[in-house]
Amino acid sequence: MTNIDVIAIMAVLLIGVPHGGLDGAVARRVGWPSTSLAWIWFNLCYVMIAILVAGFWWLFPTTSLGLFLVISALHFGVSDVRQTMETSKHNWLPVLAHGGLVPVAIPSFQPDDVSAIFELLVGNEGTNKLMGTIDVAFYFYLLIVCAYIVFSFKHKQWQIHVSNLVFLLVFALWLSPLVSFALYFCFWHSRIHTLRIWNALPPNERFRSGIEALMYSSFAWCAGAIILWYFPSAIESALVQLTFIGLASLTVPHMLLVDIVDSKIHRLIS
DSSP, X not given: OOHHHHHHHHHIIIIIGGGGGGHHHHHHHTTOOOSHHHHHHHHHHHHHHHHHHHHHHHHOHHHHHHHHHHHHHHHHHHHHHHHHHTTOSOOHHHHHHHHTIIIIIHHHHSHHHHHXXXXXXXXXXXXXXXXXXXXXXXXXXXXXXXXXXXXXXXXXXXXXXXXXXXXXXXXXXXXXXXXXXHHHIIIIIHHHHHHHHHXXXXXXXXXXXXXXXXXXXXXXXXXXXXXXXXXXXXXXXXXXXXXXXXXXXXXXXXXXXXXXXIHHHHHHHO
């Protein structure tokens, strides 16, 4: 990895990962009690789910990475267009187009670099299987993006999203996979999610939620630092494994809360 790649990974850990720090506020918004005991119980459940995901990865790394790519596609796709989804009945095509950026477009644009990353996570055999699947999926993804562009000519509310996606695809084609992912995850996905949740919070909830987000972020940073401290001779592989296995572990409870529970409650009260 180059120095820029290391900086990109550190940006994901330090800037991107903390965007889930407002999940406690989301839980309370959908009905989780606000007592101290309920807060402790929520965090225990969240951490236990994350530990179970990490354990599953340890036992079945290739399957876990494949599932992580799929759920990432769903999570990123929905998050990128959530605001427009709320006022449109035509959602599946935009979700697929935006969701395929990270798990399909980036590996297809930079196959050698992504294969090297995957090998650190699942080994050579697993990498070959996953990259072969992605190669096939890329042809379908190109059709989806083309259809999305045509679709936006009729449904003009999607044109700004199409422009954003094309912009991100150009970056993915031009930059290394870690850098393009870091730019997307930190300054696009995390920014959109954090602003949306923060703006939806009542003023009297923001101080508590801000303190919680800072606590969660500090905990994540300290945990990462401890892991890296114990693996100084394999800093590159440890960084990659910490970043992506950690993301997978945190994405599952985050997605269950934000994309399923919160979205369902929002639809019921809309």
